[in-house]
């Protein structure tokens with residue numbers, strides 16, 4: 637047993653070419669914890685998710701269960717139980733719903749295990765079950781986001797990184813998605829790290845918050861302390 641956070645980054649820096657976007661980020665997510673990263677457009681939230689999941693190079697340290705993991709590839713982070721729902725719905729648009737889920741479950745082992753896991757997600761997202769044979773690219777935006785989430789969860793991750801899953805979706809669909817994520821997290825102990833513009837919903841489901849400004853952590857604390865902070869409330873919740 638270790639008391640170390642499931643995922644921790646220390647002094648994380650990352651960017652594109654010569655341009656550094658993230659400046660010495662320190663952040664952690666504990667086992668089963670729900671944490672949100674808030675920040676304005678361009679603050680570096682997606683860059684942070686990409687760096688933590690091995691999609692872009694970084695300097696500084698990434699630790700899983702207290703052990704530095706060097707510069708892992710995304711599949712190596714997945715093997716450690718960390719799965720990403722990328723911004724813009726990470727579905728394989730030419731494959732049908734079932735095959736998308738099958739790809740997500742590649743590491744599970746036997747076909748029986750994969751089929752059982754697909755059935756589990758069809759139970760959680762009945763709308764996907766009704767569209768099991770539909771090509772993913774023809775699903776509605778909300779359905780594609782459900783599929784992207786279910787696909788990322790097919791690997792039974794310990795931590796799900798979600799990059800702005802509410803983007804471009806109707807409020808009712810967003811509420812449904814957040815409700816499902818909250819339930820899945822509570823029932824299976826999956827930790828969540830959510831990057832969100834929708835601060836209201838994110839603060840409802842998260843216990844801790846990091847606020848990113850111009851590529852650096854401007855503040856962090858409990859969701860309650862963020863709600864009680866007048867400046868943050870006005871800037872991010874609009875009241």
Ligand SMILES: Nc1ncnc2c1ncn2[C@@H]1O[C@H](COP(=O)(O)OP(=O)(O)OP(=O)(O)O)[C@@H](O)[C@H]1O
Nearest residue numbers: 652657675676677678679680681682683684800833
């Ligand atoms: N592939 C890229 N190449 C070069 N610069 C990039 C690339 N992706 C992002 N950037 C730049 O990095 C900075 C941070 O962008 P990022 O997408 O991480 O912000 P964000 O907080 O996720 O914003 P948003 O909420 O608008 O999605 C921005 O200035 C952006 O222009």
